Amino acid sequence: DVKVTQSSRYLVKRTGEKVFLECVQDMDHENMFWYRQDPGLGLRLIYFSYDVKMKEKGDIPEGYSVSREKKERFSLILESASTNQTSMYLCASSRQVEPSTDTQYFGPGTRLTVL
Amino acid sequence: GQQLNQSPQSMFIQEGEDVSMNCTSSSIFNTWLWYKQDPGEGPVLLIALYKAGELTSNGRLTAQFGITRKDSFLNISASIPSDVGIYFCVRYKLSFGAGTTVTVRA
Numbered sequence: 028d029v030k031v032t033q034s035s036r037y038l039v040k041r042t043g044e045k046v047f048l049e050c051v052q053d054m055d056h057e058n059m060f061w062y063r064q065d066p067g068l069g070l071r072l073i074y075f076s077y078d079v080k081m082k083e084k085g086d087i088p089e090g091y092s093v094s095r096e097k098k099e100r101f102s103l104i105l106e107s108a109s110t111n112q113t114s115m116y117l118c119a120s121s122r123q124v125e126p127s128t129d130t131q132y133f134g135p136g137t138r139l140t141v142l
Numbered sequence: 143g144q145q146l147n148q149s150p151q152s153m154f155i156q157e158g159e160d161v162s163m164n165c166t167s168s169s170i171f172n173t174w175l176w177y178k179q180d181p182g183e184g185p186v187l188l189i190a191l192y193k194a195g196e197l198t199s200n201g202r203l204t205a206q207f208g209i210t211r212k213d214s215f216l217n218i219s220a221s222i223p224s225d226v227g228i229y230f231c232v233r234y235k236l237s238f239g240a241g242t243t244v245t246v247r248a
Contacts, residue, residue, distance in 0.1 A: 031184070062238075067151070069230060070185070070238035086237060117184050131177075133184025 030054070031134035033118050039140045046105040048137050050118030057122060059101035060085075060131065061093065064115040076101055108141045115139075148231055148239035156247050161218040163242040165231030174207050174214040175232040179241075185230060189216070221246050 034049035052059065058077050062070040062085075072085030074093040082093050090112060094102045101120075105112055115138050119131040148165045155161055165174070173192055177185035189200050191207035191214060198205055204217045218225055221244075228241040 067240055069146075069148075069240040072237065119184070130187045130190075131185075133186070135182070135184055 031118055031120055031132050033116075033134040033137050035137050036135060037138050037140075039142065040105075040108050041142055042109060044105075044108050044141075046108050046139065046141075048103040048105075048116055048118075048139070050101045050103070050120075050134055051099050052101075052120040052132070053099065054120065054122070054132070055098065056120035056132075057098075058120060058129075059095065060119040060121075061091075061101065061103045062117045062119065063087070064117055064136070070117060073103065108139075110141050113139060113141045146231055146233055146237060146239035148229075148242050150242060151240065152243040152245070154245045154247060155221055157221060157223060159221050161221055161225070161244060162215065163229060164213060164215045165239050166213040167233060168212070170211040171233050172211070173233070174205070176203075176205050176214070176216050177230045177232060177238070179228040179230065181227065185228075185238075188229075218244075223248060 031052045040046050060075040061073045064070045071087050073091050074082055074085050076082045076095040079098050092104045115136050117136045118134040121129045121131045146167050175190050176188045178188050179185040189198050189205040194211045195209050196207040202219045206215045223246050226246050228243050230241045231239045
């Protein structure tokens with residue numbers, strides 16, 4: 028079974044703090060993704076990566092950066108957390124080069140609260 | 143980005159009822175995916191559609207790719223309590239609709 032794990036289920040941070048959200052997948056997938064999920068807005072793509080050290084902006088990259096130093100690990104970084112970044116963050120991975128036609132496997136999510 | 147419109151936004155149904163939801167877009171594209179998110183979990187792929195007019199079933203779930211390539215429908219027959227969750231349609235470039243939240247009354 029594919030497993031996507033996220034470092035924390037719940038996280039509380041203060042405004043201005045630097046925040047790292049970690050995601051690890053164990054199936055040697057090429058593609059990894061970070062989404063945020065907000066009520067009434069569905070899942071919005073922040074960044075994705077199709078290879079080590081490669082990244083592409085999604086729909087809402089502002090205020091975020093990412094790092095993919097190893098194939099299995101994709102990190103989402105909030106350089107200076109703000110209250111409007113309070114959200115549920117979901118990581119996913121998939122195998123195929125064309126991610127829109129391949130199954131994405133999601134982690135359980137990290138609920139981040141910024142005070 | 144291009145918008146996906148899902149309806150209804152939420153629904154309360156009796157166990158045993160059939161459920162229908164749909165997703166529309168102003169743009170044409172070649173793939174529709176339907177995901178379900180159980181409470182407290184990440185979304186899981188239910189059905190993938192690759193051709194206009196295609197009708198695909200997965201157990202009690204049936205999904206159709208609209209002929210115009212601008213819409214898709216998901217039907218659940220004879221709903222059961224574990225059908226509770228949020229259903230998302232997904233288009234090319236990985237944008238998700240806002241979701242349809244389904245609550246099943248026993």
